[in-house]
Amino acid sequence: MFWKYLLFETKLLLLNKKNWLLGLALILFFPLYYSHYSQLDIVEIEEKVTEEAEKFVEVFDSFPGTVWQTQEGKEIHANLLEQMGLLHWQRLYVRKDGDFDGYFGAGPKFHKFFDARLKLNELRLDLHQRGNKGVRRDHIVPVDEILKENALYRYHKEHDLSLIQDPLKASNYIPVALNLVSGTLFCILVLLAGSSMLVNDQLHPSVLFGFPISFMQKAISKVGVHFVQIMVFLCASILIGSFYVARKTGWGDFRTPVLIYQDADFIAISTLRYLFYMLVAFGLIALLLLLTFLLVNLVTKNLYAAIVTILFVLLSPQLLLAAGVETNWLYPLRFIDISAVLSGEAAKEFGIEKLDFKHAYSWLVVLNLLVISILYFRNKILHIRKVETVPMKLS
Secondary structure: OHHHHHHHHHHHHHOOHHHHHHHHHHHHHHHHHHHHHOOOOOOOHHHHHHHHHHHOHHHHHOOOHHHHOOHHHHHHHHHHHHHHHHHHHHHHHOOOOOOOHHHHOOOHHHHHHHHHHHHHHHHHHHHHHOOOOOOOHHHOOOHHHHHHHHHHHHHHHHHOOOOOOOOOOHHHHHHHHHHHHOOHHHHHHHHHHHOOOOHHHHHOHHHHOOOOOOHHHHHHHHHHHHHHHHHHHHHHHHHHHHHHHHHHHOOOOOOOEEEEEEOOEEEEEEHHHHHHHHHHHHHHHHHHHHHHHHHHHHHHOOHHHHHHHHHHHHHHHHHHHHOOOOOHHHHHHHHHOHHHHHHOHHHHHHOOOOOOHHHHHHHHHHHHHHHHHHHHHHHHHHHHHHHHHOOOOOO
16 A cells, blocks of 8 residues: 555656746756856966966065074075975966976876975975964965865876866866755755645545555655655756756866865865765755655644744754854754865854764764654654544443
8 A cells, every 4th residue: 555655646746847847947057057157257277376476476575574584584484485486386387388288188297286286285384383474464375275275186196187177067067056056045945845745635634544554654655755856856957967068068077076074174086976975965955854844844734834944943053143143053954055064164164173074964864863753753642642532432
């Protein structure tokens, strides 16, 4: 009977025009957003390095003379001179003209660029340990930025990849688009798609009461078919969006590194692996939202009240933070925006170093199991109360 009920729920879902429109909107999002993304001004690595080298002269002009005279000041001066020399060498390694073959592939000049950049970042970290004495604040490169850059360049060296990547190709665009979908936008999509789970039960209670299956079997069927549909829409939108971009600019290289936050540090992983992490997270989030929606709707008996309640709870950390209220104890709710977790923004926002993707996945699994347990025991308690209130028949 469970399979018959599952088939019944599937047929109802396939006839639901609202969900098909939501799926179409998600699929259209990727090509539509690309039209905006392709118009953005993106700074090339050659331009960035040239600007850094030309601006570096200001570091010496603003350095206080009293510091130069000390032994530590002389060491800092030597450090800065070496940094400036490395920056000028990097300008040569990434030049597009002349006999500089490193720009167009993972050639010898590119390896020299990576080595020079890693050495430059070592010198920058050394200045951080010295407290950046005499260096103006606007000339100091944050430690996080240095660590991110080191992770990227080491990945390039290990996998023999070119540094120059076309940001408009599919392999570079899809992660950006997924980061935009992550968070509130995806939550609203899931809640709207799941809002029809109990409509037929409420409109036709006498018809659906005839299925001789338990409450949990009904819940699994409803959540299961909606979960599958949402994930199919998401995967289809990624594939269609990738094909659309590939026809315009090419597929790119899905080995291209993407930075993620892990174990209080930044590591570089391939784009393909990053997409896998995002899909797993989206799956756990969708399942949690559907289960929570089912639970809240059973309590409120109102679809719109359930959606508003869940959205308010999910947005409460940002709302309380804007009001100046401490929200660190609400950090598990931040896992809904998985892109913020993977980028390290969530860890920085709450000041919790362990707030990385492994921690987020563990919490999402625990929260899913918690909501399932609440649904199960709530139904058990209601069933026991119902049995206790049934009057005994005298023989």
